[in-house]
Amino acid sequence: MVCLWSFLPCVVNLVLPSSLIEAKNTKLEDVFHWNLVDFNYPDDTSRRKSIMSKQFIPENNLPLGLDVWEDKLFVTVPRWKPGVPSTLNYVSLSGDNKSPKLIPYPDWNSNHLPTGRAEKGNITENEMHIISVFRVRVDACDRLWMLDTGMNDVVGEAQQLQDPRILVYDLHSDFLIHSYTLKSSHIEEGSFFSNIIVDINANDCDGAFAYITDIYGYSIIVYSLRDDESWRVKHHYFYFDPLSSNYSVGGVNFQMRDGIFSLALSAPHEDGFKTAYFHPFSSTNEFSVSTKVFRNKTLATDPHNFDEFKLLGSRGPNTQAGASFLDERSGVIFYTQVNLNGVGCWNSKSKEYGPEYQYLVISDNETFIFPNDLKVDRENNLWVLTDHLPIFIFRSLDLNNINFYIFKGSVKEIIKDTICEIDEY
Numbered sequence: 001m002v003c004l005w006s007f008l009p010c011v012v013n014l015v016l017p018s019s020l021i022e023a024k025n026t027k028l029e030d031v032f033h034w035n036l037v038d039f040n041y042p043d044d045t046s047r048r049k050s051i052m053s054k055q056f057i058p059e060n061n062l063p064l065g066l067d068v069w070e071d072k073l074f075v076t077v078p079r080w081k082p083g084v085p086s087t088l089n090y091v092s093l094s095g096d097n098k099s100p101k102l103i104p105y106p107d108w109n110s111n112h113l114p115t116g117r118a119e120k121g122n123i124t125e126n127e128m129h130i131i132s133v134f135r136v137r138v139d140a141c142d143r144l145w146m147l148d149t150g151m152n153d154v155v156g157e158a159q160q161l162q163d164p165r166i167l168v169y170d171l172h173s174d175f176l177i178h179s180y181t182l183k184s185s186h187i188e189e190g191s192f193f194s195n196i197i198v199d200i201n202a203n204d205c206d207g208a209f210a211y212i213t214d215i216y217g218y219s220i221i222v223y224s225l226r227d228d229e230s231w232r233v234k235h236h237y238f239y240f241d242p243l244s245s246n247y248s249v250g251g252v253n254f255q256m257r258d259g260i261f262s263l264a265l266s267a268p269h270e271d272g273f274k275t276a277y278f279h280p281f282s283s284t285n286e287f288s289v290s291t292k293v294f295r296n297k298t299l300a301t302d303p304h305n306f307d308e309f310k311l312l313g314s315r316g317p318n319t320q321a322g323a324s325f326l327d328e329r330s331g332v333i334f335y336t337q338v339n340l341n342g343v344g345c346w347n348s349k350s351k352e353y354g355p356e357y358q359y360l361v362i363s364d365n366e367t368f369i370f371p372n373d374l375k376v377d378r379e380n381n382l383w384v385l386t387d388h389l390p391i392f393i394f395r396s397l398d399l400n401n402i403n404f405y406i407f408k409g410s411v412k413e414i415i416k417d418t419i420c421e422i423d424e425y
């Protein structure tokens, strides 16, 4: 047996949550980090002009979502506050700068916001402006999916510049190849769309489905690309647990009522459908449902479908999780651990769910404050973005600190000799 962290007791089945064990980050490499992010302006003059006109207010820019495709690491910067010059960006993975400037994707113009206060209707549908994106998803057919919430200055004036819509880019040509505006009947008072998960088999690009989580509408919007049609799925298991709504992150105490947040999809089963493992954010429980339910509009919207959704179990106290992702090769689901400044794992091949079947693969009070997004790429590397979100929202970032990190590690190495490693990888 190999001990993972030399300074910890040598146990494989390390059970955490109740007593937080500080594990230094040895299996995840710090690929990028920033005190503040900057953008790749064509020249210094345009950058200075952008700062003078307050189109760019550096301390108002917080990276949040990530995904990887070939040499591009996509990084979103939602328009939480004014002064975000570009919401959808990437950095090159072949450079040697640890704090590279963000490059707008597909270009500057698409990310452009009108100057001054824009009223709804100023930007027309035909124009391809991307207003605000939280998370993106690269699919097996080399396309980049996102939900543009259409809202600028979320925590301030909350300007809804456009209706929320799904945008899909072709990563080879960088062209916008599809746009779908959510039906107004799918948008409720307070709806907040923070995550998009794409359900696809590589041999059927047109048959893709997208699942968009509405964290305050406690619903999932299912979108079928082939039918260009969407429906709203509701379930009691999408709600938050009030007893799990208290957080303490980076010295900030706050409460969140965020419901259904993330879905991690298994490999397809024999019937062609996958298992969707899901959780509300303010909860320590994990649930599952077959994608057969989501994909069938009749079944998905049938109020008598309650029993199709299953409770897997609880991870234990303090284990509220945000983003999650299933590595198909190992069956391991990785999930963020915001109250523990880390990332946890559970192997979906395990028949059991409970605190003793979880493993905290990383926890670090300095570098892992608010893990906000994670993905596993095609080479089975885990990528994690951490970003001090509560400090950004409730206080303000300390510009002398490194506030944002992007880490990478091989799934094989990360789960080696832990309870998450079930089969030889």
Ligand SMILES: *[C@@H]1O[C@H](CO)[C@@H](O)[C@H](O)[C@H]1NC(C)=O
Pocket (backbone or CB within 6 Å): 114, 115, 116, 117, 118, 119, 121, 122
């Ligand atoms: C947006 O539209 C409003 C009225 O619809 C107009 O007053 C305002 O000048 C427009 N803003 C821009 C930047 O075009």
Ligand SMILES: *[C@@H]1O[C@H](CO)[C@@H](O)[C@H](O)[C@H]1NC(C)=O
Pocket (backbone or CB within 6 Å): 246, 247, 248, 253
């Ligand atoms: C909420 O969290 C804070 C900080 O950890 C703690 O002091 C407080 O007692 C908690 N409140 C409840 C009701 O659990």
Ligand SMILES: *[C@@H]1O[C@H](CO)[C@@H](O)[C@H](O)[C@H]1NC(C)=O
Pocket (backbone or CB within 6 Å): 296, 297, 298, 299
């Ligand atoms: C969808 O679900 C309904 C209700 O369970 C069922 O009758 C129908 O056959 C399903 N449709 C497909 C295409 O599977």
Ligand SMILES: *[C@@H]1O[C@H](CO)[C@@H](O)[C@H](O)[C@H]1NC(C)=O
Pocket (backbone or CB within 6 Å): 020, 022, 248, 250, 251, 365
């Ligand atoms: C890490 O933070 C947690 C909670 O904020 C605290 O209980 C723990 O003692 C900290 N660990 C170290 C090593 O500072």
